[in-house]
Amino acid sequence: MSRRALACIGVAAALCSSARANAGAGDDSDGFLHRMTTAISARLAAVVAARTPKLVPPVPIEVKWRPQRIAGSVDLGQVVAIAAADLDGDHHAELYAVTPREVIALSIGGGRVKEIGRVAFGAELAVAAPRDVVGAAIEDGGAIVACVSTRVRGVRVRWRGKQLVAEPGEPGLAPCVGAELVRGHNYFTDGAGKFYSTRRREDLVDDQGRKQRVAGRVTLADTLEVTIVTHAAGDELRNKSHEVRGVGAAFELADVDRDGRPEAIVSGAGAPGDPDHVAVITLGSDDKRPMYRHEWKGGVVGVVAADVDGDGRPCVIVAVRLAGANRVDLWRLN
Numbered sequence: 001m002s003r004r005a006l007a008c009i010g011v012a013a014a015l016c017s018s019a020r021a022n023a024g025a026g027d028d029s030d031g032f033l034h035r036m037t038t039a040i041s042a043r044l045a046a047v048v049a050a051r052t053p054k055l056v057p058p059v060p061i062e063v064k065w066r067p068q069r070i071a072g073s074v075d076l077g078q079v080v081a082i083a084a085a086d087l088d089g090d091h092h093a094e095l096y097a098v099t100p101r102e103v104i105a106l107s108i109g110g111g112r113v114k115e116i117g118r119v120a121f122g123a124e125l126a127v128a129a130p131r132d133v134v135g136a137a138i139e140d141g142g143a144i145v146a147c148v149s150t151r152v153r154g155v156r157v158r159w160r161g162k163q164l165v166a167e168p169g170e171p172g173l174a175p176c177v178g179a180e181l182v183r184g185h186n187y188f189t190d191g192a193g194k195f196y197s198t199r200r201r202e203d204l205v206d207d208q209g210r211k212q213r214v215a216g217r218v219t220l221a222d223t224l225e226v227t228i229v230t231h232a233a234g235d236e237l238r239n240k241s242h243e244v245r246g247v248g249a250a251f252e253l254a255d256v257d258r259d260g261r262p263e264a265i266v267s268g269a270g271a272p273g274d275p276d277h278v279a280v281i282t283l284g285s286d287d288k289r290p291m292y293r294h295e296w297k298g299g300v301v302g303v304v305a306a307d308v309d310g311d312g313r314p315c316v317i318v319a320v321r322l323a324g325a326n327r328v329d330l331w332r333l334n
Contacts, residue, residue: 055208055209055210056205056209057205057207057208057209057260058205058207058209058255058258058259058260059258060257060258060259061257061258061313062257063256063257063291063292063334064334065292065294065333065334066333066334067294067331067332067333068111068331068332069329069330069331070108070111070112070113070317070330070331070332071111071112071113071330073327073328073329074106074113074115074327074328074329074330075326075327075328076097076099076104076326076327076328077099077100077101077102077326078099078100078133078321078326079097079098079099079301079302079319079321079328080098080099080100080133080134080135080148080301081097081098081134081135081136081137081146081148081301081302082095082096082097082098082137082301082302082303082304082317082319083095083096083098083137083138083139083144083146083304084096084304084305084306084308084317085139085144085306086306086307087139087142087143087144087157087158087159088159090310091307091310092107092109092307092308092309092310093306093307093308094106094107094116094308095107095108095113095304095306095308095317095330096137096144096146096157097302097319097328098135098136098137098146098147098148099135099148100133100135100148100150100151101120101121101150102118102119102120102121103118103119103121103137103144103146103155103157103166104117104118105117105118105157105164106330108308108309108317108330108332109308109309113330116164117159117163117164118164119155119157119164119165119166120166121146121148121150121151121153121154121155121166122151122152122153122155122168124151124152124153125150125151125152126149126150126151126152128183128184131186132186132272133148133149133150134148134149134173134181134186134187134196134197134249135147135148135149135173135176136173136176136177136197136198137176138176138200140156142158143156143157143158143167144156144157144158145157145169145175145176146169146176147169147172147173147175147176147177148173149173149181149186152171152172153168153169153170153171153172154169154170154172154173154175154176155167155168155169156168156169173188177197177198178190178198179191179195179198182194187220193217193219194219194220195217195218195219195220196217196218196219196220196249197217197218197249197250197251198215198216198217198218199215199216199217199251199252199253200213200214200215200216200253201213201214201215201253201254201262202214204253204254204255204262205260206230206260206261207259207260207261208260210230210231210232211230211231212228212229212230212231212262213228213229213231214226214227214228214229214253214262215227215253216251216253216264218247218248218249218251222245222246222247222248222269223243223244223245223246223247224243224244224245224247224251224264224266225241225242225243226241226242226243226244226253226262226264226283227239227240227241228240228241228242228262228283240284242264242283242284244264244266244281244283244287245287246268246269247264247266247267247268247269248266248267248268248269248270248276248300249267250266250267250300250301250302250303250319251264251265251266251267251303252264252265252303252304252305252316253265253305254305254314254316255314256280256291256305256314256316256334257291261282261283261284262282262283263280263281263282263283263291264280264281264283265278265279265280265281265303265305265316266278266279266281266303267299267300267303268300270299271299272299272323273298273299273321273322273323273324274299274323275295275296275297275298275299276295276296276298276299276300276320277293277294277295277296277300278293278294278300278303278316278318278333279292279293280292280293280316280333292333294318294331294333296318296320296329296331297322298320298321298322298323298325298329299320299321299322299323300318300319300320301319301320301321301328302318302319303316303317303318303319304316304317305317308332315332315333315334316332316333316334317330317331317332317333318330318331318333319331
């Protein structure tokens, strides 16, 4: 319901309350004012009920963890970030890998990975780029906004028919991470703090069907800080904060089992390329006892949770790369 509609209803309710008080002063329980205020109150209640969105609680699903590598290693270059979205409207999310040079679109299905398009960043190189290349990618208005520290500008990637196209983005990495890259380093600052990476989700609901906005960032202390904003009745906002320690830059936020309690899917805090792991942790639970954990000999460079096969269930996809290698192993965990 809009703020203007709520304000109008509030004014009408106040008028009704005033009318009731005046009616009561004259003991007019069966008079015109009493009947009018009763009728208005009933109409207001009906309007509020009609405009209140119907809550649809999520239906929990059983998650079967069965890690499997998808096909063989894929030569994508130095992948620094990945995102997933269904931009072409086929009800199967595509994977978008960000490298220092370009954004590569991949489809996943039938146990194989297929490249379906790639677009390059602009030619203008960034100065004082960090030694460790960093990047980010988010879905925004039917496009993927991708940024990388080696380029002055990012790109907005979308499909035009069957062709993947890129439009020039804003300067810097701010459109992707909401903060500026600290010159010469591999972390960001928004004035209030410094962090390695950030994610947000606005498509989740709680166990009653109320919309949730979930946002998280990994601080320089390797701590994932997550804030959950729940839109309750009457647009009242309820906030919850959670922390998970010992987290690497690659992470995802999702509700894998559809129980209304978001999970943090986190990598380890080791050096890039070192043996790594992914842990799936229900926010608010004991992070030492994750829902699931799997280890690799290479480093985790990206994690996404998306419906890649069109069955309505989010799949956890992990990109793993050995230090210095250009080939990436893509793993499906469930």
